Amino acid sequence: xxxxxxxLLFCAPAFAAQHPGSEAFIKRAVxxxxxxxxxxxxxxxxxxxxxxIVDAISRPAEARAWHQYRPIFLTDKRIEQGVEFWQDNRxxxxxxxxxxxxxxxxxxxxxGVETSYGRITxxxxxxxxxxxxxxxxxxxxxxxxxSFFASELMxxxxxxxxxxxxxxxITGSYAGAMGMGQFMPSSxxxxxxxxxGDGRRDLWRSTADVVGSVANYLHRHGWQPGQPVTxxxxxxxxAAFDEVSRRNFKPTLSVAEWRAKGFHSSDQLSxxxxxxxxxxxxxxxxxxxxxxxxxxxxTRYNRSPKYAMAVFDLSQEIAVGMGDS
Ligand SMILES: [Ca+2]
Numbered sequence: 472x473x474x475x476x477x478x479l480l481f482c483a484p485a486f487a488a489q490h491p492g493s494e495a496f497i498k499r500a501v502x503x504x505x506x507x508x509x510x511x512x513x514x515x516x517x518x519x520x521x522x523x524i525v526d527a528i529s530r531p532a533e534a535r536a537w538h539q540y541r542p543i544f545l546t547d548k549r550i551e552q553g554v555e556f557w558q559d560n561r562x563x564x565x566x567x568x569x570x571x572x573x574x575x576x577x578x579x580x581x582x583g584v585e586t587s588y589g590r591i592t593x594x595x596x597x598x599x600x601x602x603x604x605x606x607x608x609x610x611x612x613x614x615x616x617x618s619f620f621a622s623e624l625m626x627x628x629x630x631x632x633x634x635x636x637x638x639x640x641i642t643g644s645y646a647g648a649m650g651m652g653q654f655m656p657s658s659x660x661x662x663x664x665x666x667x668g669d670g671r672r673d674l675w676r677s678t679a680d681v682v683g684s685v686a687n688y689l690h691r692h693g694w695q696p697g698q699p700v701t702x703x704x705x706x707x708x709x710a711a712f713d714e715v716s717r718r719n720f721k722p723t724l725s726v727a728e729w730r731a732k733g734f735h736s737s738d739q740l741s742x743x744x745x746x747x748x749x750x751x752x753x754x755x756x757x758x759x760x761x762x763x764x765x766x767x768x769x770t771r772y773n774r775s776p777k778y779a780m781a782v783f784d785l786s787q788e789i790a791v792g793m794g795d796s
Contacts, residue, residue, distance in 0.1 A: 490515060490606040496621065504629055511628060517639050518602035524595060525609050527645035533775040537751035544584050544781040545788065553579050553789035554796055556588040563679055567666065571686035572696045576793075577765075578685050580786035581772060582651055589651040592675070593644040600647040601627055601656075623647050626656035633660070634672065650674030651681040654688075662688040692771040693764060700783045701766045702740060704748060704759040707733035715759070716747045720767045720776055723747060729761060736761045749776050 493515050500506040532540060557564060557579050568575045586592050601624035608617035627647065631638035643649035647656065654663060654674055663672040666683030673680050706712070710733025716723075722745035726736065734748050745764065750757040762776070769779035 490518070490520070490602060492606055492621075496605075496625070500625060500628060504625065506628055506632065514598060514628065514638055515602065518598045519596075520607055521595070521599050521603050524600050524603040524645045525607065528604060529609055529612060533773075533777055535777075537777050537780070538754050540777045541781055541784065545784055549583050549587060549785065550788045550792055552588050552590075553583045553785065554792040556582070557789065557793055558796065560678055560682065563666075563682055567679075567682045567686045568696075571683075571690040571694075573686040573689045573694045574696055574786075576786035576790040577689065577694075577700075577769070577782065578682055579789055580782045581685050581689075581769075582681065583785055583789070584778070584782050585648075585653040586651050589678070589681070592642070592650060592653070593648070594642055595645045596639075597627060597641045597643045597647050597649055597656075598639055600643065600645055604646065620647065623656050626660055630656045630660050651678070652685045652688075654684065658688065659684075662691055688772065689768055692768045694768050695764055698765055699740070699744075699763050700769070700786075701760050701762045701780065702736045704729070704734045704736040704761045706759050707735070710734055714748070716749050716762075716776075718774075720747050720749060720762055720770050720779070722762070722764055722767060726761065734759060734761065751777065751780060 497508060497511050497515065500511045501508045532543060535543075557575070564575050564578060567573075568578065582588055601620055605617055605621035605624045608615060608620065624647075628638060630636065631641075641649060644653055648654060649656070649659065652674055659672070659674065663674055663680065663684040664687050665672045665680060667677050667679035669677070671677075671680075672684070674684060714732060724732070724746065725742060726740045726744045726746050727742035729736075729746055729748055730742075740761070746761040747763075747767070748759055749762055750759050760780070762779075766776075766779050766783070769782050770776065772782075773779070
């Protein structure tokens with residue numbers, strides 16, 4: 472037994488070098504995207520399977536109930552630091568909001584929820600994260616997202632080549648999200664902007680690039696400046712509960728149509744405004760919310776309605792803090 476163990480330990484680096492499916496991946500990287508075979512091969516060989524990454528994706532914060540999830544992000548500290556971040560970057564945030572047509576407080580809140588304004592950007596090596604989830608996605612989870620992560624790995628290698636990034640050294644979240652705004656590689660390639668004009672899109676060190684890129688992301692997904700994000704709703708006893716959104720938060724019916732289906736909200740809302748209805752678990756019961764196009768846009772950043780609601784709540788608290796300061 473001991474001999475086998477020693478042998479396994481001795482052989483471990485060789486096993487790690489050959490990830491399942493890596494040969495097909497390398498072939499595609501070369502033939503479809505013109506990446507250098509030796510470079511891709513040596514990067515994959517340097518990548519390590521990490522059990523900690525599998526463990527982390529198996530228990531995401533979003534699995535918690537809303538009343539447990541919200542306090543993670545809605546802390547006095549995160550609100551105060553948001554006010555501080557906004558004050559420190561006031562002109563930049565105004566310029567970005569104007570250029571992209573995105574409300575200032577939401578840009579600040581997203582960076583706050585993602586990384587506490589750049590303080591916590593993640594300590595997992597991005598290469599390990601994407602190889603682990605692309606090639607070893609745990610089978611016991613409800614949906615197999617290995618092809619998504621393998622695709623992100625390909626984007627990552629292309630991004631590193633395009634931007635001259637050190638692909639073996641970058642660190643980020645367990646899911647491969649990078650920098651102050653936690654952009655996945657495909658989003659980085661598609662939506663990152665060089666807002667400070669130094670010729671590079673740097674989502675780690677350039678606050679201007681980060682703020683610009685978050686705003687551009689929201690803008691490109693259809694943000695409507697000055698329009699509502701969400702509004703509390705109340706359900707009648709015979710409301711159409713089976714039409715409450717669970718996965719897709721695209722507005723489908725108007726405020727008036729939802730009212731006819733038993734979901735009432737503020738009289739100040741335009742009856743024609745398209746909305747969805749969601750419910751979130753409070754400690755004792757559920758609460759219902761009308762959610763609008765802007766809420767849907769925030770879920771393009773992270774699919775969880777709890778994430779979008781936390782961003783919205785934090786944005787409101789920070790805006791109040793700015794008013795007080
Ligand atoms: Ca730049």
